[in-house]
Amino acid sequence: MMLKIKRVPTVVSNYQKEDVDDDGAHHASGCGRNCLRSCCIPGSKLPLYAFKKVNNVVSGKGSVSTENNDPRIDILGSLLFGEWEDRMKRGLFRYDVTACETKVIPGEYGFIAQLNEGRHLQKRPTEFRVDKVLQPFDENKFNFTKVSQEEVLFQFEASEDDEVHFFPNAPIDADNSPNLVAINVSPIEYGHVLLVPRILEHLPQMIDRKSFLLALYMAVEAKDPYFRLGYNSLGAFATINHLHFQAYYLAAPFPIERAPSKKIATMRVGGVKISDILKYPVRGLVFEGGNTLEDLSNVVSDACICLQENNVPYNVLIADTGKRVFLFPQCYAEKQALGEVSSELLDTQVNPAVWEISGHMVLKRKKDYEEASEENAWRLLAEVSLSEERLQEVKELIFEAICCKIEDKIVSSATVDESDEKPESHEDVDAALKGLQFAMVPV
């Protein structure tokens, strides 16, 4: 049986319409939409931000350091927010997100509620297939090459000389498919953008090592812990099957960032630490540290690739300027398709994607906003989480995958941490350790 849910898709671009029919309009001056396809790219220019590829370095005890002594701090932030506000002035957004009410829900966790009534007004619900995390790219559906260049803020590429550079007018090099940063025309917070890696390669929504490293670089380069990046897989509330990350600025800690964690393993090669998230409604893992940014990136991407290959939907949050990455396998859409979610929760129409899971609840009804409580947020998010047993199985798959991949190249893999203080939930960790030891046996 094919599992599907109905939902109103979020419009991320003003050019995201089902009726786009512009074939045959390929002539010298383009198709008239100033898009990002072969009709309009020749001769086009966009700003280019070239980031410094600081893939270093151990600072202190094995944590990723961004080693930035650049006095011109936060150039990326200034560029991004400046361009974003420019698009707001030009009226490209569907509503004014800065006018949306936001509050911190009283309680231990500090869940953040936003009332966003503008996000879903329009369109009939569409059916989304939720039982396949990997689906082939479909040229006929909306993809980011169809957006207008005015929605694009800049190109984001590694610099060639280890320095940050900015070019206000750089040609779009179609032969080296550029990474683009574009606005999300249905923002959920200030500076909400989409990072589309190698846009012209038409990559489906799936994580690979190179693209994930790019997203980490963006978090590092933004230098601001309030600027986070997120990723939703298909089946975990991504609605566009063209590889993209989201990012925005929110000047408050996300509840997930304050949740305690319990270290369960350290990769012997690379030094990346992996922990269980504790005392949080959605079960998941945190990855941090590592000798280099690439170490951290590779371990997380390999974990994501493993989930994709095993058809487990998931969400990822990149926090702390790229120093911590949260990974949540989830099953809400599957439960929804099977009719296992209560109508009370369904009525809120909240789609628990990465931001909601991290604790930023975007609510569509005034009633839900006014009645927002920690208990309600918790109840919704608890439905997103895998069961303890299922998570254990998934963790075993992940550890098998990340250890084997590293063993292919070098000798050893990871060590299970036994030294740490006892966590709140002994059962959880004992189970985790058993799973790990199993996965850790060299083959």
Ligand SMILES: [Zn+2]
């Ligand atoms: Zn065009």
